[in-house]
Amino acid sequence: MKILVVDDEKDVQVLFEQRFRKEIRNKEMEFAFAYSGEDALKYLNDLSHEAVLILSDINMPGMSGLELLRHIKEKHKLPPPMVMMITAYGDAENYNTAMKLGADDFLTKPLEFSLLKEKLKAIH
Amino acid sequence: MSPQLQTISDFIKNSSGISDAEKESLLKTIKEADKNLSMIQFKLERIEKDRNTLSVMLQESIEDLQKKSLVIEDANKALTQTLEELKATQAQLIQSEKMASLGELTAGIAHEIQNPLNFVNNFSEVSNELLDEMTEQLEKGNTNEAKAIANEVKMSLEKINLHGKRADGIVKSMLQHSRTSNNKKEPTDINVLADEYLRLAYHGLRAKDKSFNAALKTDYDENIGLIKIISQDIGRVILNLITNAFYAVMEKKKLHPVGYEPTVTVSTKKIDNKVIVEVKDNGTGISQKAIDKIFQPFFTTKPTGQGTGLGLSLSYDIVTKGHGGEIKVETKEGESTGFSVILPV
Numbered sequence: 001m002k003i004l005v006v007d008d009e010k011d012v013q014v015l016f017e018q019r020f021r022k023e024i025r026n027k028e029m030e031f032a033f034a035y036s037g038e039d040a041l042k043y044l045n046d047l048s049h050e051a052v053l054i055l056s057d058i059n060m061p062g063m064s065g066l067e068l069l070r071h072i073k074e075k076h077k078l079p080p081p082m083v084m085m086i087t088a089y090g091d092a093e094n095y096n097t098a099m100k101l102g103a104d105d106f107l108t109k110p111l112e113f114s115l116l117k118e119k120l121k122a123i124h
Numbered sequence: 125m126s127p128q129l130q131t132i133s134d135f136i137k138n139s140s141g142i143s144d145a146e147k148e149s150l151l152k153t154i155k156e157a158d159k160n161l162s163m164i165q166f167k168l169e170r171i172e173k174d175r176n177t178l179s180v181m182l183q184e185s186i187e188d189l190q191k192k193s194l195v196i197e198d199a200n201k202a203l204t205q206t207l208e209e210l211k212a213t214q215a216q217l218i219q220s221e222k223m224a225s226l227g228e229l230t231a232g233i234a235h236e237i238q239n240p241l242n243f244v245n246n247f248s249e250v251s252n253e254l255l256d257e258m259t260e261q262l263e264k265g266n267t268n269e270a271k272a273i274a275n276e277v278k279m280s281l282e283k284i285n286l287h288g289k290r291a292d293g294i295v296k297s298m299l300q301h302s303r304t305s306n307n308k309k310e311p312t313d314i315n316v317l318a319d320e321y322l323r324l325a326y327h328g329l330r331a332k333d334k335s336f337n338a339a340l341k342t343d344y345d346e347n348i349g350l351i352k353i354i355s356q357d358i359g360r361v362i363l364n365l366i367t368n369a370f371y372a373v374m375e376k377k378k379l380h381p382v383g384y385e386p387t388v389t390v391s392t393k394k395i396d397n398k399v400i401v402e403v404k405d406n407g408t409g410i411s412q413k414a415i416d417k418i419f420q421p422f423f424t425t426k427p428t429g430q431g432t433g434l435g436l437s438l439s440y441d442i443v444t445k446g447h448g449g450e451i452k453v454e455t456k457e458g459e460s461t462g463f464s465v466i467l468p469v
Contacts, residue, residue: 062339110242
């Protein structure tokens, strides 16, 4: 299962690679990383069929996670990939917007990796 | 006739050696001399009178001036006191402007500290897991695998350290921001300073208004090196310009919700012996009516209660008086604004 992680914090890559090292080693999961909404869209356009799940931060300079979500759900081929939103601000407004735009899940920072792992394995 | 002239006249009348015609002529001259004398006497008396009057007037004037001098002295005292009060009020205003801008930063600071803290927590948990795994591998005798894991732990610890320092830096700069300036110029990396305030301002605004977003563009001249500035003061100037830029793009976004991409650009460059920090936005611009007043204290275009009108005026003082530099502005109403801070180095 290929997962695209979108976050403007670059160390998220190292963190995910360590948190999921067993899954990566066993080839259960594969991760790709984008550091902005724009990068993520570019990745999806180039390799549209690859990622089945997108984990995106909401609060990013430029294209926000919510805009990215809207792009993916509106313009992507059917069926669109699953999108889980991650935000430091777990407020109702963000949550409602994300749900309206078709987010498949909504997680708040700091991420509970054990919980995330369970969720990902359930999809898998 | 004056007695002396009378004596001369009598002498001439009784003299025998002078003809009658000569006597008459001489007596006539003496009479004329007497007339002139009395005229002069009269004038002299008048002048004397005038002098007395003048002297009285002068005395009165002196008394009057003395009274006025006392009044001026009192007024001066009152003015000096008012000036001192004004200075104290100004100092208070500067402090409250600092605190107000700190308030605007609070949410940004919280966000900026939360991120590194999350990394610290995550990487420390990962390290723990890795060490368990390493022990497991060592028990199995897989030394190579254990060594590989040790390297991973090392990397995790480096990340913990890195993000710990990041949070530390943010707290330090926040403390510095609220502290009274010590007016000491210290070698500063202007690029780091600008970037720090750009992030804080951006996240501060995002936390307040979640619907807001803007593209941040940066272009830092890596050849500037360290420059001697009062970093907290210049930091405040940069923060102020960035906050204004965000406000301008936010206002424009309200007018054009679709198809407008708010963009704020911060750049630095070194030209000869000058360092230029530029903050540009594609927001509402500044009207011709406002442009002459923007550096005046208490001038603001924001709704009542939203702006102190002190940001740019304080920035102007910091740059010109504090650093011998200049602030320049270029704007096109409805399109863009660019502020340049030019600092001599």
